[in-house]
Amino acid sequence: MSKNARLDRDIDAIELGFVEREATPKFAMKLGIQMHLAGLSLSNTVAILESLGVERVRSTVHNWVHKADLQPDDDIAPNQVAVDETVIRLNDDLYWLYMAVDPDTNDVLHTKLQPTRNHYTAKDFTLELIEKHDLDESLFLVDGLPSLHDACRYHSLRFQVTKHGNRNSVERVFREVKRRTNAFSNSFSNAHLRTADDWLKSFSFAWNMLI
Template identity: 65%
Template sequence: MPKTDRLNGCLDQIELEFVEREATPRLLMKLSIQLHLAGLSLSNTVSFLEVFGVQRARSTVHNWVHKADLQPQDGRQPDHVAVDETVIQLDNERYWLYAAVDPDTNELLHTKLEPVRTNALAHAFFAELREKHDVDDAVFLVDGAAPLKDACQRHGLDFRYEPHGNRNSVERVFREVKRRTSSFSNCFSNAERETADDWLQSFAFAWNQLI
């Protein structure tokens, strides 16, 4: 599918029920949300709007992304799921990002940002993943992280230790997430963990549309 078609489909899926007044044309709002999630900084997104004679603050665009409440589409049925966890730096705080990726499509299935790394949080992440997608018959690809293997065992899921191979897909996603949070740290300046978690789910939505 051409990327232009995927972009149009992505715009169609961005709902703007939160808009109370038509201060900005809806198409420009959707384009701004998509462009920022696709990699454009808030400053450059604001500059994009100025081309059309629309003056908006960076915080306004950030609020559009947050309020749109975008998430990866539910109901997937992958054969394999690559799962990993990594540290994300937000301002001066360190958080653990859990992510599940379909290695056949590189689509993000689910993400969750947590303040610490524990078996209980890994178990909760897998529970949410199972609620969103039909993954009970999938083979889970994990590295040597004990919490991930423990969560697979507690949920009765088939898993395989695979430090490389198909797990490279989730590593590529993590590299992009870290690049985005590092390059566009203004997204997270003084933000609460819940706000950053929402943004990362929105990023996952856009990632799936454009890969």
């Protein structure tokens, strides 16, 4: 697929059902959303839109991203699922990010941001994951974290403990998430847990389109 064809596909995948009386041309809104989720800061995204004759402030682009309610596709049936959690910082607070990735495609299947890490949050994340996708035949790849082992047992999922190999796919996404949350602090300053969780789902949507 050519780069231009991929760009068109990415733009078309962004739906603007939230638009009512928005004066901005829809293509410019979609382009702004795509550029920010693909890696540009809000400031740089606004600068590019201005060069196209569309003058908007950073908070406007930020609101477009969240109102678009972008999420990874549902009903995927991967052979394997790499599952892990990591800690990220928002403002002065630490949160736990749970993530599931298809190691064959590197696509993000599901994310969930939690204020703490324990057996209940792991089970909650795993329940949401299996409700979204067809995972009856999938093998879950987990590390040595007991809470994820218990979550797999609780939901009768096949799992294998591994620290390398196909689990590297989820580590790759974690590295990019941490880079983005550290580099673009204007996206996360004073962000509430729900806002950050929504942004991570939007990021996952864009990641799946661009990798």
